[in-house]
Amino acid sequence: MDSVHDLGGVEGFGPIPIEADEPVFHATWEGRVLGCRFLMGFWRLWNIDANRHSLEQLPPAEYLAMSYYEKWAAGVVNLSAEKGLITPAEVEAGYPSADAEPRTPPVDAAGVRAFLPQGRPAAREIDDAPIFAVGDKVRTARNMHAGHTRLPRYLRGRVGEIISHHGPHVFPDISFKMEGEVAQHLYTVNFSGREIWGDDAEPGHSISAELWESYLAVED
Amino acid sequence: MTKKPHHEHTHVHSLLPSDPALRAKAIETLLVEKGLVDPEAVDALVDVFSNEIGPQNGAQVVARAWRDPDYRARLLADGTAAIAELGFSGMQGEHMVAVENSADTHNVVVCTLCSCYPWPVLGLPPVWYKSPEYRARLVREPRAVLDEFGVRLPEDIELRVWDSTAEIRYLVIPQRPAGSEAMSEAELAALVTRDSMIGTGFALSPEAG
Numbered sequence: 001m002d003s004v005h006d007l008g009g010v011e012g013f014g015p016i017p018i019e020a021d022e023p024v025f026h027a028t029w030e031g032r033v034l035g036c037r038f039l040m041g042f043w044r045l046w047n048i049d050a051n052r053h054s055l056e057q058l059p060p061a062e063y064l065a066m067s068y069y070e071k072w073a074a075g076v077v078n079l080s081a082e083k084g085l086i087t088p089a090e091v092e093a094g095y096p097s098a099d100a101e102p103r104t105p106p107v108d109a110a111g112v113r114a115f116l117p118q119g120r121p122a123a124r125e126i127d128d129a130p131i132f133a134v135g136d137k138v139r140t141a142r143n144m145h146a147g148h149t150r151l152p153r154y155l156r157g158r159v160g161e162i163i164s165h166h167g168p169h170v171f172p173d174i175s176f177k178m179e180g181e182v183a184q185h186l187y188t189v190n191f192s193g194r195e196i197w198g199d200d201a202e203p204g205h206s207i208s209a210e211l212w213e214s215y216l217a218v219e220d
Numbered sequence: 221m222t223k224k225p226h227h228e229h230t231h232v233h234s235l236l237p238s239d240p241a242l243r244a245k246a247i248e249t250l251l252v253e254k255g256l257v258d259p260e261a262v263d264a265l266v267d268v269f270s271n272e273i274g275p276q277n278g279a280q281v282v283a284r285a286w287r288d289p290d291y292r293a294r295l296l297a298d299g300t301a302a303i304a305e306l307g308f309s310g311m312q313g314e315h316m317v318a319v320e321n322s323a324d325t326h327n328v329v330v331c332t333l334c335s336c337y338p339w340p341v342l343g344l345p346p347v348w349y350k351s352p353e354y355r356a357r358l359v360r361e362p363r364a365v366l367d368e369f370g371v372r373l374p375e376d377i378e379l380r381v382w383d384s385t386a387e388i389r390y391l392v393i394p395q396r397p398a399g400s401e402a403m404s405e406a407e408l409a410a411l412v413t414r415d416s417m418i419g420t421g422f423a424l425s426p427e428a429g
Contacts, residue, residue: 007355008332008383016353016368022346024270029244034269034344035262036248043256048387052334059231068335068350073243074233081232085256092235094246096254103255109264116268117340119310122387150385152332154359166315169386186386202363205379210386 001053001146002153004060009154009197030069037076042106045083048120049176053148054079124183126168131213132187136162139219140189140211148176151215155207159219160191163208171212184212269344277308278341278391279412282423283405285318286396296320299391303341313340313389319382320393321419326377327392328366328419330358331384338389342414349418359383369420392416394423 004010025031041051054075058066066074080086090097107115132138142157150172168183175181190208193201236243251257281303285292295302299316303309316338319327331337332355337345348354358365362381363373373379382390394416400408403426415421 004352006333007352009360010352010356011360013353013356016348016357016365017351018348018369019346024274024344025266026347027241029241031266031269032248032262033244035265036244036251036257038265039257039261040251055334058233064352067240068347070240070243073236073240073247077233077236077247078231080251080256086250086254088232088235090250090254091232091246094250096250100254105255105258105261107261108258109260112261113264113268115311116273117310119312119314121314123315150333152383152385154332155383164317166386166388169315172386186388188388197360202361202379203375204377205362205381207359207381207383209383210388212386 001056001148002144003056004063005056006153008152033069033073033076037072039105039107039112040076040080040085042112043083043085044106045085046079046178047175049148049170049172050178051075051079052172053176054082056148122169123166124168124170124181126183126185128168128185130165130185130187132162132165132185132216132218134162134165137219138162138187138189138216141215141217145173147173149173151211152209154196155189155191155209155211158191158195160189160195162187163190164188166210169212171214173212173214184214186210186212187216189216273339274343275341275412275414275417276409277306277343278338278414278417279409280306280405281308281318281341281391282393282412282417283408285393286400286408287405292320292393295393303391308340310340312336313338315388316341316391317388318391318393319380321395323395324376324378325380326366326371326373326419327380327382327390328358328362329382329384329390329392330355332356332359333383333385336384336387336389338391341391342417346414366420369415371420371422392419394421397423397425399426 055071139159166186169186171182171184188208189211193205252259285295295318299318303316335350411424413421416423
Protein backbone atom coordinates (compact mmCIF):
# COMPACT_ATOMS: atom_id res chain seq x y z
CA MET A 1 0.00 0.00 0.00
CA ASP A 2 1.55 3.26 -1.16
CA SER A 3 0.68 5.73 1.56
CA VAL A 4 2.57 8.30 3.61
CA HIS A 5 3.89 5.73 6.10
CA ASP A 6 6.41 4.80 3.38
CA LEU A 7 8.61 7.79 4.17
CA GLY A 8 12.08 6.83 2.95
CA GLY A 9 13.49 9.66 0.81
CA VAL A 10 10.43 11.92 0.96
CA GLU A 11 11.63 15.52 0.80
CA GLY A 12 10.40 18.67 2.49
CA PHE A 13 10.75 17.66 6.14
CA GLY A 14 12.63 19.94 8.53
CA PRO A 15 15.20 19.31 11.27
CA ILE A 16 15.12 16.09 13.32
CA PRO A 17 13.13 16.80 16.54
CA ILE A 18 15.88 15.84 18.98
CA GLU A 19 14.95 16.15 22.67
CA ALA A 20 17.64 16.05 25.36
CA ASP A 21 17.00 13.71 28.34
CA GLU A 22 13.77 12.46 26.83
CA PRO A 23 11.52 10.46 29.21
CA VAL A 24 10.27 6.98 28.20
CA PHE A 25 6.70 8.31 28.26
CA HIS A 26 5.82 12.01 27.90
CA ALA A 27 2.47 11.52 29.62
CA THR A 28 0.85 8.72 31.62
CA TRP A 29 -1.69 8.04 28.88
CA GLU A 30 1.05 7.00 26.45
CA GLY A 31 1.99 4.02 28.61
CA ARG A 32 -1.67 3.04 29.01
CA VAL A 33 -2.14 3.06 25.23
CA LEU A 34 1.03 1.04 24.72
CA GLY A 35 -0.26 -1.50 27.22
CA CYS A 36 -3.74 -1.73 25.72
CA ARG A 37 -2.50 -2.16 22.18
CA PHE A 38 0.06 -4.73 23.22
CA LEU A 39 -2.39 -6.75 25.29
CA MET A 40 -5.15 -6.74 22.68
CA GLY A 41 -2.73 -8.64 20.44
CA PHE A 42 -3.15 -11.63 22.79
CA TRP A 43 -6.64 -12.22 21.37
CA ARG A 44 -4.66 -13.40 18.32
CA LEU A 45 -7.14 -11.84 15.92
CA TRP A 46 -4.35 -9.85 14.29
CA ASN A 47 -0.61 -10.26 13.98
CA ILE A 48 2.24 -7.75 13.70
CA ASP A 49 1.68 -7.30 9.97
CA ALA A 50 -2.06 -6.63 10.34
CA ASN A 51 -1.17 -4.28 13.18
CA ARG A 52 1.22 -2.31 10.97
CA HIS A 53 -1.31 -2.30 8.15
CA SER A 54 -3.94 -0.79 10.45
CA LEU A 55 -1.68 2.25 10.93
CA GLU A 56 -0.94 2.50 7.21
CA GLN A 57 -4.68 2.78 6.59
CA LEU A 58 -5.03 5.95 8.63
CA PRO A 59 -5.84 8.92 6.38
CA PRO A 60 -2.47 10.38 5.24
CA ALA A 61 -2.91 13.81 6.79
CA GLU A 62 -3.92 12.25 10.12
CA TYR A 63 -1.01 9.80 10.00
CA LEU A 64 1.50 12.63 9.70
CA ALA A 65 -0.21 14.81 12.33
CA MET A 66 -0.58 12.09 14.98
CA SER A 67 2.09 11.23 17.53
CA TYR A 68 3.26 7.62 17.76
CA TYR A 69 0.94 6.74 20.64
CA GLU A 70 -1.98 8.58 19.06
CA LYS A 71 -1.51 6.29 16.07
CA TRP A 72 -1.38 3.29 18.40
CA ALA A 73 -4.63 4.41 20.05
CA ALA A 74 -6.34 4.75 16.69
CA GLY A 75 -4.92 1.44 15.48
CA VAL A 76 -6.10 -0.63 18.44
CA VAL A 77 -9.61 0.82 18.29
CA ASN A 78 -9.90 0.30 14.54
CA LEU A 79 -8.62 -3.28 14.68
CA SER A 80 -10.77 -4.17 17.70
CA ALA A 81 -13.85 -2.86 15.90
CA GLU A 82 -12.92 -4.57 12.63
CA LYS A 83 -12.63 -7.91 14.45
CA GLY A 84 -15.88 -7.38 16.38
CA LEU A 85 -14.31 -7.14 19.85
CA ILE A 86 -15.89 -3.71 20.28
CA THR A 87 -18.54 -1.86 18.30
CA PRO A 88 -18.53 1.69 16.92
CA ALA A 89 -21.48 2.44 19.24
CA GLU A 90 -19.44 1.35 22.26
CA VAL A 91 -16.53 3.52 21.19
CA GLU A 92 -18.83 6.48 20.83
CA ALA A 93 -20.60 5.83 24.16
CA GLY A 94 -17.43 4.93 26.07
CA TYR A 95 -18.93 1.87 27.78
CA PRO A 96 -20.02 -1.66 26.82
CA SER A 97 -23.40 -2.15 25.23
CA ALA A 98 -26.10 -3.65 27.49
CA ASP A 99 -26.01 -6.99 25.66
CA ALA A 100 -22.21 -7.35 25.64
CA GLU A 101 -21.03 -10.66 27.09
CA PRO A 102 -18.30 -10.14 29.68
CA ARG A 103 -15.03 -11.80 28.73
CA THR A 104 -11.86 -12.81 30.51
CA PRO A 105 -8.62 -11.14 29.37
CA PRO A 106 -6.31 -13.65 27.62
CA VAL A 107 -3.24 -12.60 29.59
CA ASP A 108 -2.59 -11.19 33.08
CA ALA A 109 0.37 -9.26 34.53
CA ALA A 110 2.43 -12.38 35.24
CA GLY A 111 1.61 -13.78 31.82
CA VAL A 112 2.74 -10.72 29.92
CA ARG A 113 5.94 -10.48 31.99
CA ALA A 114 6.69 -14.10 31.11
CA PHE A 115 5.89 -13.50 27.45
CA LEU A 116 8.20 -10.51 26.85
CA PRO A 117 11.53 -12.43 26.94
CA GLN A 118 10.05 -15.00 24.53
CA GLY A 119 8.60 -12.69 21.89
CA ARG A 120 7.24 -13.99 18.61
CA PRO A 121 10.08 -15.13 16.34
CA ALA A 122 9.38 -14.70 12.61
CA ALA A 123 11.78 -17.43 11.42
CA ARG A 124 10.15 -20.55 9.95
CA GLU A 125 11.23 -23.74 8.24
CA ILE A 126 10.30 -24.45 4.63
CA ASP A 127 11.36 -27.08 2.10
CA ASP A 128 12.31 -24.64 -0.66
CA ALA A 129 16.02 -23.93 -0.98
CA PRO A 130 17.00 -20.28 -1.26
CA ILE A 131 17.14 -18.96 -4.84
CA PHE A 132 19.85 -16.38 -4.05
CA ALA A 133 23.21 -16.50 -2.33
CA VAL A 134 25.44 -13.90 -0.71
CA GLY A 135 27.18 -11.90 -3.44
CA ASP A 136 24.34 -12.22 -5.99
CA LYS A 137 23.16 -9.10 -7.81
CA VAL A 138 19.39 -8.66 -7.68
CA ARG A 139 16.83 -6.18 -8.94
CA THR A 140 13.85 -5.28 -6.77
CA ALA A 141 10.26 -5.48 -8.00
CA ARG A 142 8.34 -2.52 -9.43
CA ASN A 143 4.83 -3.91 -9.44
CA MET A 144 3.18 -3.71 -6.05
CA HIS A 145 -0.25 -4.47 -4.65
CA ALA A 146 -2.80 -2.54 -2.60
CA GLY A 147 -2.26 -4.50 0.63
CA HIS A 148 0.59 -4.53 3.12
CA THR A 149 4.17 -4.78 1.88
CA ARG A 150 7.63 -4.19 3.30
CA LEU A 151 9.28 -3.23 0.04
CA PRO A 152 9.63 0.54 0.37
CA ARG A 153 9.00 2.74 -2.67
CA TYR A 154 12.52 4.17 -2.68
CA LEU A 155 13.97 0.67 -3.10
CA ARG A 156 11.78 -0.48 -6.01
CA GLY A 157 13.30 -1.28 -9.39
CA ARG A 158 16.83 -0.89 -7.98
CA VAL A 159 19.87 -3.13 -8.26
CA GLY A 160 21.60 -4.28 -5.10
CA GLU A 161 23.79 -7.05 -3.76
CA ILE A 162 22.78 -9.75 -1.31
CA ILE A 163 24.97 -9.43 1.78
CA SER A 164 23.25 -11.92 4.07
CA HIS A 165 20.63 -14.64 4.09
CA HIS A 166 18.43 -15.02 7.17
CA GLY A 167 16.55 -18.18 6.19
CA PRO A 168 12.77 -18.28 5.78
CA HIS A 169 10.71 -15.62 7.59
CA VAL A 170 6.96 -15.02 7.67
CA PHE A 171 5.98 -13.13 4.50
CA PRO A 172 4.11 -9.95 5.53
CA ASP A 173 2.42 -9.37 2.17
CA ILE A 174 0.28 -12.46 2.85
CA SER A 175 0.42 -12.69 6.63
CA PHE A 176 -1.39 -9.35 7.20
CA LYS A 177 -4.61 -10.83 5.78
CA MET A 178 -4.90 -13.29 8.69
CA GLU A 179 -5.83 -16.04 6.23
CA GLY A 180 -2.82 -18.24 6.82
CA GLU A 181 0.89 -17.84 6.94
CA VAL A 182 3.53 -18.34 4.24
CA ALA A 183 7.28 -18.07 4.73
CA GLN A 184 9.89 -16.98 2.19
CA HIS A 185 13.65 -16.69 2.33
CA LEU A 186 14.71 -13.32 3.67
CA TYR A 187 17.88 -11.51 2.61
CA THR A 188 19.70 -8.33 3.47
CA VAL A 189 20.29 -6.44 0.24
CA ASN A 190 22.79 -3.60 0.01
CA PHE A 191 22.31 -0.69 -2.42
CA SER A 192 24.74 2.12 -3.15
CA GLY A 193 23.50 5.63 -2.45
CA ARG A 194 24.18 6.46 -6.08
CA GLU A 195 22.00 3.57 -7.32
CA ILE A 196 19.07 4.95 -5.37
CA TRP A 197 19.52 8.72 -5.48
CA GLY A 198 21.60 9.17 -8.64
CA ASP A 199 24.18 11.90 -9.01
CA ASP A 200 22.72 13.85 -6.09
CA ALA A 201 23.62 11.11 -3.62
CA GLU A 202 25.84 12.07 -0.72
CA PRO A 203 29.33 10.55 -1.10
CA GLY A 204 30.24 7.14 0.29
CA HIS A 205 27.04 5.72 1.69
CA SER A 206 25.05 2.59 1.14
CA ILE A 207 21.64 1.46 2.32
CA SER A 208 20.75 -2.07 3.35
CA ALA A 209 17.28 -3.48 3.87
CA GLU A 210 15.74 -6.89 4.55
CA LEU A 211 13.83 -8.09 1.51
CA TRP A 212 11.87 -11.28 0.87
CA GLU A 213 12.64 -13.55 -2.07
CA SER A 214 9.59 -12.65 -4.17
CA TYR A 215 10.59 -8.98 -4.06
CA LEU A 216 13.76 -9.88 -5.96
CA ALA A 217 14.82 -10.99 -9.43
CA VAL A 218 18.24 -12.00 -10.77
CA GLU A 219 20.18 -9.13 -12.32
CA ASP A 220 22.94 -10.10 -14.76
CA MET B 221 -22.24 -9.76 -2.78
CA THR B 222 -21.48 -6.17 -1.99
CA LYS B 223 -17.98 -4.91 -1.41
CA LYS B 224 -16.85 -4.80 2.20
CA PRO B 225 -17.42 -1.31 3.64
CA HIS B 226 -13.73 -0.89 4.30
CA HIS B 227 -13.69 2.65 5.66
CA GLU B 228 -16.62 2.25 7.98
CA HIS B 229 -14.44 0.04 10.15
CA THR B 230 -11.01 1.46 9.65
CA HIS B 231 -12.03 4.92 10.84
CA VAL B 232 -13.82 4.02 14.04
CA HIS B 233 -11.06 5.96 15.83
CA SER B 234 -12.70 9.19 14.68
CA LEU B 235 -15.49 8.48 17.21
CA LEU B 236 -13.06 8.87 20.13
CA PRO B 237 -12.63 12.04 22.23
CA SER B 238 -10.20 14.46 20.59
CA ASP B 239 -8.06 15.08 23.68
CA PRO B 240 -5.32 12.40 23.71
CA ALA B 241 -5.48 11.74 27.48
CA LEU B 242 -9.29 11.45 27.44
CA ARG B 243 -9.06 9.28 24.34
CA ALA B 244 -6.66 6.88 26.07
CA LYS B 245 -8.84 6.79 29.18
CA ALA B 246 -11.91 6.04 27.05
CA ILE B 247 -10.12 3.19 25.27
CA GLU B 248 -8.77 1.58 28.42
CA THR B 249 -12.08 1.92 30.25
CA LEU B 250 -14.00 0.27 27.43
CA LEU B 251 -11.47 -2.55 26.97
CA VAL B 252 -11.30 -3.25 30.71
CA GLU B 253 -15.09 -3.08 31.17
CA LYS B 254 -15.55 -5.58 28.36
CA GLY B 255 -13.03 -7.96 29.92
CA LEU B 256 -10.70 -7.62 26.95
CA VAL B 257 -7.71 -6.20 28.85
CA ASP B 258 -6.46 -6.71 32.40
CA PRO B 259 -5.48 -3.27 33.79
CA GLU B 260 -2.82 -4.87 36.00
CA ALA B 261 -1.18 -6.24 32.88
CA VAL B 262 -1.09 -2.67 31.52
CA ASP B 263 0.57 -1.60 34.81
CA ALA B 264 3.12 -4.39 34.36
CA LEU B 265 4.02 -3.30 30.82
CA VAL B 266 4.39 0.33 31.87
CA ASP B 267 6.65 -0.79 34.72
CA VAL B 268 8.79 -3.04 32.51
CA PHE B 269 9.35 -0.37 29.86
CA SER B 270 9.91 2.39 32.43
CA ASN B 271 12.25 0.50 34.75
CA GLU B 272 13.60 -2.74 33.31
CA ILE B 273 14.08 -2.56 29.55
CA GLY B 274 16.18 0.30 28.21
CA PRO B 275 19.53 1.34 26.74
CA GLN B 276 21.30 0.29 29.94
CA ASN B 277 20.83 -3.28 28.63
CA GLY B 278 22.47 -2.62 25.28
CA ALA B 279 25.28 -0.74 27.05
CA GLN B 280 26.15 -3.94 28.92
CA VAL B 281 26.32 -5.84 25.64
CA VAL B 282 28.64 -3.25 24.07
CA ALA B 283 30.87 -3.03 27.16
CA ARG B 284 31.23 -6.82 27.21
CA ALA B 285 32.10 -6.83 23.48
CA TRP B 286 34.75 -4.14 24.02
CA ARG B 287 36.42 -6.09 26.84
CA ASP B 288 36.02 -9.67 25.66
CA PRO B 289 37.19 -10.53 22.09
CA ASP B 290 35.50 -13.93 22.19
CA TYR B 291 32.19 -12.36 23.18
CA ARG B 292 32.60 -9.74 20.42
CA ALA B 293 33.12 -12.56 17.88
CA ARG B 294 30.01 -14.38 19.11
CA LEU B 295 28.01 -11.13 19.03
CA LEU B 296 28.97 -10.44 15.42
CA ALA B 297 28.33 -14.07 14.40
CA ASP B 298 24.94 -14.50 16.14
CA GLY B 299 23.61 -11.35 17.76
CA THR B 300 20.47 -12.95 19.19
CA ALA B 301 22.36 -15.73 21.00
CA ALA B 302 25.14 -13.49 22.30
CA ILE B 303 22.69 -10.88 23.62
CA ALA B 304 20.66 -13.64 25.29
CA GLU B 305 23.82 -14.68 27.17
CA LEU B 306 23.42 -11.44 29.14
CA GLY B 307 19.73 -12.13 29.74
CA PHE B 308 18.20 -9.86 27.08
CA SER B 309 15.79 -11.40 24.59
CA GLY B 310 12.30 -11.46 23.21
CA MET B 311 9.76 -9.01 21.85
CA GLN B 312 11.19 -6.86 19.05
CA GLY B 313 14.59 -8.46 19.51
CA GLU B 314 13.83 -11.98 18.30
CA HIS B 315 16.37 -11.68 15.47
CA MET B 316 19.29 -9.45 16.41
CA VAL B 317 22.21 -8.42 14.23
CA ALA B 318 25.16 -6.45 15.64
CA VAL B 319 27.07 -4.13 13.31
CA GLU B 320 30.38 -2.66 14.34
CA ASN B 321 31.77 0.82 13.79
CA SER B 322 35.46 1.10 12.99
CA ALA B 323 38.03 3.66 11.87
CA ASP B 324 36.64 3.50 8.32
CA THR B 325 32.98 2.44 8.72
CA HIS B 326 30.03 4.01 10.53
CA ASN B 327 26.63 2.30 10.88
CA VAL B 328 23.28 3.95 11.52
CA VAL B 329 19.81 2.39 11.85
CA VAL B 330 16.34 3.55 10.77
CA CYS B 331 12.88 2.14 10.06
CA THR B 332 11.46 4.08 7.12
CA LEU B 333 8.14 2.15 7.05
CA CYS B 334 7.19 2.33 10.74
CA SER B 335 9.32 2.52 13.89
CA CYS B 336 11.03 -0.87 14.30
CA TYR B 337 13.52 -0.73 17.16
CA PRO B 338 15.39 -3.36 19.24
CA TRP B 339 13.35 -3.24 22.46
CA PRO B 340 15.25 -5.78 24.61
CA VAL B 341 18.52 -3.84 24.29
CA LEU B 342 17.34 -0.23 23.82
CA GLY B 343 13.82 -0.09 25.25
CA LEU B 344 11.18 2.03 23.51
CA PRO B 345 12.35 4.40 20.77
CA PRO B 346 12.75 8.16 21.31
CA VAL B 347 10.33 10.51 19.54
CA TRP B 348 12.91 11.56 16.95
CA TYR B 349 13.46 7.94 15.86
CA LYS B 350 9.73 7.64 15.14
CA SER B 351 9.48 11.07 13.49
CA PRO B 352 8.73 11.53 9.78
CA GLU B 353 11.80 13.77 9.64
CA TYR B 354 14.22 11.02 10.63
CA ARG B 355 12.46 8.25 8.70
CA ALA B 356 12.30 10.31 5.49
CA ARG B 357 15.70 11.98 5.57
CA LEU B 358 18.16 9.43 6.96
CA VAL B 359 18.23 7.24 3.86
CA ARG B 360 18.49 10.20 1.49
CA GLU B 361 20.91 12.53 3.27
CA PRO B 362 22.47 10.52 6.10
CA ARG B 363 25.46 12.83 6.57
CA ALA B 364 23.27 15.90 6.85
CA VAL B 365 21.07 14.11 9.41
CA LEU B 366 24.02 12.87 11.46
CA ASP B 367 25.42 16.39 11.44
CA GLU B 368 22.27 17.51 13.31
CA PHE B 369 23.17 14.98 16.02
CA GLY B 370 26.70 16.39 16.18
CA VAL B 371 28.11 13.35 14.39
CA ARG B 372 30.43 14.76 11.73
CA LEU B 373 32.02 12.09 9.56
CA PRO B 374 34.89 12.67 7.13
CA GLU B 375 33.94 11.95 3.50
CA ASP B 376 36.24 8.93 3.34
CA ILE B 377 34.33 7.12 6.12
CA GLU B 378 31.95 4.57 4.62
CA LEU B 379 28.47 5.17 5.96
CA ARG B 380 26.16 2.17 6.15
CA VAL B 381 22.45 2.85 6.68
CA TRP B 382 20.31 -0.09 7.83
CA ASP B 383 16.58 0.18 7.07
CA SER B 384 14.74 -2.29 9.36
CA THR B 385 12.14 -3.55 6.87
CA ALA B 386 11.66 -7.04 8.39
CA GLU B 387 11.95 -8.55 11.91
CA ILE B 388 15.74 -8.25 11.97
CA ARG B 389 16.77 -5.65 14.58
CA TYR B 390 20.14 -3.92 14.66
CA LEU B 391 22.48 -2.99 17.49
CA VAL B 392 25.37 -0.70 16.55
CA ILE B 393 28.61 -1.39 18.42
CA PRO B 394 30.21 2.04 18.69
CA GLN B 395 33.98 2.50 18.63
CA ARG B 396 35.60 2.11 22.01
CA PRO B 397 36.82 5.56 23.05
CA ALA B 398 40.50 6.29 23.54
CA GLY B 399 41.60 6.38 27.16
CA SER B 400 39.18 3.62 28.24
CA GLU B 401 41.74 0.79 28.17
CA ALA B 402 41.93 0.27 31.94
CA MET B 403 38.22 0.64 32.64
CA SER B 404 35.98 -2.09 34.09
CA GLU B 405 32.95 -3.39 32.25
CA ALA B 406 30.62 -1.32 34.45
CA GLU B 407 32.67 1.82 33.85
CA LEU B 408 32.68 1.15 30.11
CA ALA B 409 28.90 0.62 30.05
CA ALA B 410 28.47 4.12 31.46
CA LEU B 411 30.15 5.50 28.31
CA VAL B 412 27.70 3.76 25.95
CA THR B 413 24.79 6.05 25.09
CA ARG B 414 21.50 5.09 23.47
CA ASP B 415 22.34 7.16 20.40
CA SER B 416 25.76 5.49 20.03
CA MET B 417 23.93 2.15 19.68
CA ILE B 418 21.63 3.55 16.96
CA GLY B 419 24.52 5.23 15.17
CA THR B 420 23.42 8.82 15.76
CA GLY B 421 26.10 9.35 18.40
CA PHE B 422 29.53 8.27 19.59
CA ALA B 423 30.39 6.61 22.88
CA LEU B 424 31.33 9.16 25.54
CA SER B 425 34.98 9.94 26.11
CA PRO B 426 36.27 8.98 29.60
CA GLU B 427 37.77 12.45 29.99
CA ALA B 428 34.40 14.11 29.30
CA GLY B 429 32.86 12.50 32.40
